[in-house]
Amino acid sequence: MPLSPCFALVDVETTGLSPQHHRVIEVAVIRVQRVGDTWQASPWHSLIDPGVPIPAAISRLTGVTAARCAGAPAFPALAAELLRQLEGAVFVAHQARFDYGFVRAELARAGHAFSARTLCTVRLSRLLEPQAEDHTLDGLLARHGLTAPERHRALGDARALWDLVQALAARHGERALRLAASRLLRHPGLPSHLPAQALDEVPAGPGVYAMLGARGQPLYVGRSSHLRRRLASHFSTDPTRERAARLAAETHRLEWRRTAGELGARLLEAQWIRERQPSHNIAQRRVWPWFVRLPAEGRRAEFLRGDRLAPGEECGLFGPFGSRPAAREALVEAATRSGLCLAVLALERRASGEPCFRRQLGRCAGACVGQVPAGTQWQALAEALAEWRVPPWPASGPVTLREDDPAGTAQWHVLWHWRHVGSADDPQVAEGLCSLAPAEPLDPGIYRLLRRLLPADPR
Numbered sequence: 001m002p003l004s005p006c007f008a009l010v011d012v013e014t015t016g017l018s019p020q021h022h023r024v025i026e027v028a029v030i031r032v033q034r035v036g037d038t039w040q041a042s043p044w045h046s047l048i049d050p051g052v053p054i055p056a057a058i059s060r061l062t063g064v065t066a067a068r069c070a071g072a073p074a075f076p077a078l079a080a081e082l083l084r085q086l087e088g089a090v091f092v093a094h095q096a097r098f099d100y101g102f103v104r105a106e107l108a109r110a111g112h113a114f115s116a117r118t119l120c121t122v123r124l125s126r127l128l129e130p131q132a133e134d135h136t137l138d139g140l141l142a143r144h145g146l147t148a149p150e151r152h153r154a155l156g157d158a159r160a161l162w163d164l165v166q167a168l169a170a171r172h173g174e175r176a177l178r179l180a181a182s183r184l185l186r187h188p189g190l191p192s193h194l195p196a197q198a199l200d201e202v203p204a205g206p207g208v209y210a211m212l213g214a215r216g217q218p219l220y221v222g223r224s225s226h227l228r229r230r231l232a233s234h235f236s237t238d239p240t241r242e243r244a245a246r247l248a249a250e251t252h253r254l255e256w257r258r259t260a261g262e263l264g265a266r267l268l269e270a271q272w273i274r275e276r277q278p279s280h281n282i283a284q285r286r287v288w289p290w291f292v293r294l295p296a297e298g299r300r301a302e303f304l305r306g307d308r309l310a311p312g313e314e315c316g317l318f319g320p321f322g323s324r325p326a327a328r329e330a331l332v333e334a335a336t337r338s339g340l341c342l343a344v345l346a347l348e349r350r351a352s353g354e355p356c357f358r359r360q361l362g363r364c365a366g367a368c369v370g371q372v373p374a375g376t377q378w379q380a381l382a383e384a385l386a387e388w389r390v391p392p393w394p395a396s397g398p399v400t401l402r403e404d405d406p407a408g409t410a411q412w413h414v415l416w417h418w419r420h421v422g423s424a425d426d427p428q429v430a431e432g433l434c435s436l437a438p439a440e441p442l443d444p445g446i447y448r449l450l451r452r453l454l455p456a457d458p459r
């Protein structure tokens with residue numbers, strides 16, 4: 001029955017529904033492997049002493065009582081044998097997430113990291129028989145005319161599952177079964193270093209994610225309005241797109257944080273990039289923004305690096321520019337556009353008394369030769385650069401923006417002097433943030449975002 005070359009049908013009985021809070025009381029594995037032309041099924045099972053009381057309802061359903069478990073081994077004593085049973089096999093179960101979750105949690109408590117590719121027989125049945133409504137184990141057994149003598153015992157249910165897989169193969173053909181299984185097993189390009197379920201826990205809402213390498217080093221930080229879909233897209237990229245493929249292959253671990261919305265995601269993304277300096281975020285890594293102060297009467301424009309300016313000091317300056325040469329280039333461009341004299345503005349040398357180079361090309365209105373008054377050149381340049389002027393912070397103190405999550409929660413973002421001070425899920429914590437001064441240099445991306453979001457200076 002080729003679901004895959006080797007697969008393990010697994011069933012666990014438990015004291016409840018939560019892998020974190022409840023325990024496994026019985027486990028069964030039927031390991032199925034191809035031997036020559038046939039499939040060989042080897043069953044294994046054990047009762048387990050859970051070390052906690054077994055609820056009466058569970059005992060009634062399964063017939064497994066505390067008395068029966070009393071002489072059974074505790075889970076850690078079985079862990080090595082269970083791992084042998086599951087080794088290299090596709091983990092097949094009905095509602096596979098439940099059984100897989102319990103097996104993983106118990107093995108983790110026993111000190112074993114375990115991950116496997118899983119195949120859920122509910123999904124398999126849905127794929128093969130989309131017209132049927134009932135895909136519960138009882139419903140499926142009835143539909144396929146199967147009886148399960150020991151239903152609700154681990155080995156009885158695992159055997160029922162094996163019967164069911166064989167019945168599906170008989171009804172639909174082995175080829176159809178194999179195709180359906182491989183469709184469910186396919187995690188396109190999910191890198192081998194990541195567990196097959198790596199994306200299952202990632203939320204569907206907005207937030208920020210980090211892809212980490214083998215030593216936990218940050219490789220890439222991004223944001224999305226749909227974290228899981230965005231991360232999946234990282235791993236389903238065309239393998240010929242080399243940089244994307246390399247990033248996916250280097251990823252060993254994922255980290256993410258859900259935010260209330262787009263604004264929170266943008267603010268947190270900038271913070272993570274600043275703090276972690278991920279190697280693949282080449283364009284966004286720390287480059288200091290530059291600002292320009294134009295002299296009132298003096299001779300030269302001052303070029304100032306953003307990290308040397310205190311919060312609020314940018315107000316009235318021009319910027320932010322990506323680099324010092326970029327700042328200078330913007331000045332030259334604005335001056336040229338307005339027919340200003342680069343020589344008078346000390347952006348270009350000239351021999352004294354001579355017309356400047358651009359005057360000779362007819363692109364300077366003539367401040368250098370007294371054609372227009374030289375004293376107004378700086379004022380004119382300031383006007384030509386108006387779009388680059390940093391406006392005053394439009395409030396007397398920090399501004400708190402509330403962002404609502406469609407799920408019903410909210411986040412409060414505290415902003416001051418075109419900087420992000422911090423965010424909180426609680427308005428009182430946000431109020432506390434308001435007493436902090438912004439610690440970081442101005443981030444050009446956040447500055448532009450806030451320029452769009454906040455109304456112009458009301459003063």
Ligand SMILES: [Zn+2]
Nearest residue numbers: 341356364368
């Ligand atoms: Zn000139």
